[in-house]
Amino acid sequence: MVRWEPGAAARLRAAAFDLYAETGFEQTTVARIASRAGVTERTFYRYFADKREVLFAGSEDIQHSMVAAVETSLPSLDAAKLVAIALEALAAFFPADRRAFSRRRQAIVDSQPALQERELLKLAALKRALAAALVGHGVEPARAAVAAESAVGVFSVSFARWLTEEGERGLDAVQREVLAELRAIVMWV
Amino acid sequence: MVRWEPGAAARLRAAAFDLYAETGFEQTTVARIASRAGVTERTFYRYFADKREVLFAGSEDIQHSMVAAVETSLPSLDAAKLVAIALEALAAFFPADRRAFSRRRQAIVDSQPALQERELLKLAALKRALAAALVGHGVEPARAAVAAESAVGVFSVSFARWLTEEGERGLDAVQREVLAELRAIVMWV
Numbered sequence: 001m002v003r004w005e006p007g008a009a010a011r012l013r014a015a016a017f018d019l020y021a022e023t024g025f026e027q028t029t030v031a032r033i034a035s036r037a038g039v040t041e042r043t044f045y046r047y048f049a050d051k052r053e054v055l056f057a058g059s060e061d062i063q064h065s066m067v068a069a070v071e072t073s074l075p076s077l078d079a080a081k082l083v084a085i086a087l088e089a090l091a092a093f094f095p096a097d098r099r100a101f102s103r104r105r106q107a108i109v110d111s112q113p114a115l116q117e118r119e120l121l122k123l124a125a126l127k128r129a130l131a132a133a134l135v136g137h138g139v140e141p142a143r144a145a146v147a148a149e150s151a152v153g154v155f156s157v158s159f160a161r162w163l164t165e166e167g168e169r170g171l172d173a174v175q176r177e178v179l180a181e182l183r184a185i186v187m188w189v
Numbered sequence: 190m191v192r193w194e195p196g197a198a199a200r201l202r203a204a205a206f207d208l209y210a211e212t213g214f215e216q217t218t219v220a221r222i223a224s225r226a227g228v229t230e231r232t233f234y235r236y237f238a239d240k241r242e243v244l245f246a247g248s249e250d251i252q253h254s255m256v257a258a259v260e261t262s263l264p265s266l267d268a269a270k271l272v273a274i275a276l277e278a279l280a281a282f283f284p285a286d287r288r289a290f291s292r293r294r295q296a297i298v299d300s301q302p303a304l305q306e307r308e309l310l311k312l313a314a315l316k317r318a319l320a321a322a323l324v325g326h327g328v329e330p331a332r333a334a335v336a337a338e339s340a341v342g343v344f345s346v347s348f349a350r351w352l353t354e355e356g357e358r359g360l361d362a363v364q365r366e367v368l369a370e371l372r373a374i375v376m377w378v
Binding site: 117121145 | 267268269270272273276306309310313331332334335336338339342343345346349350367368370371372373374375376377378
């Protein structure tokens, strides 16, 4: 019988992040995460496939929301406008009050080559999903590949800048800045 | 005693590619590669760390040559011109007569998720190396990240297009086309 435990996923994630930061990702077991969150190991596995997935569970949501934004946009929009919509959907996932959490997560990911690899795979999947959504929206495949590459490139550079910078700018503002820099570069290559 | 064997690396690579295509990457052993190339296993390991590295040995050369091109360029060049120089160095690695080889290699890489991951890691390393070279050349770090992302993005989209398209265009021509498409997109995002 599956019992509903209010807030268990959030408690598990908080417990996992604390333990990864305190004793390292490698050393942390699912048993310790569950115990600190006050739930059973079985409850952990109801929410996450393994201890790595605690860090990456959000990336499917991000991808779905970006793809949905493209799919539900006006049929008449061109590749550039669809890239803008994709970037907006990505930025909406990271409001200002999520930055502290994202910073903690990034520090853990950066501490382990295997986690960095997983992050690269998720970005590559995001790129493929966006290219497919663009093609589904009528963008010619070759152009969709360029558009998806540039959108995910702008997002990932902006995200890294947003995590490390001072101040209170949102990710959307950083993305606009990076886009302006990208324009200035590609104009003169 | 290390004995010099003329053409052993090239023979080993040809033997490995044949076997990967015939019996699959997973099923191929270093012993079979060495035997088909007419050398000992020890000779194999003189040239390659493992059977995976036969596919990725070239990527260090590519990276070094791209970094060297940036490092030896005029000090007065800006980020855009350095991106152009990096792209030129990358394209120079793939003359028209290398396309058949690159296609065979790509088919093998695409057949195995672990090899695709390795390819993503190599592209990420290429990006980091280019960003570092740009910073070494006086480009401000934030701008260097954008420039490196766009250069490696253009290269990887162009490379995929070059491998799949008909006709005899060089990679440099494809890169120019992709750059033009990228400009047209980022102008209107």
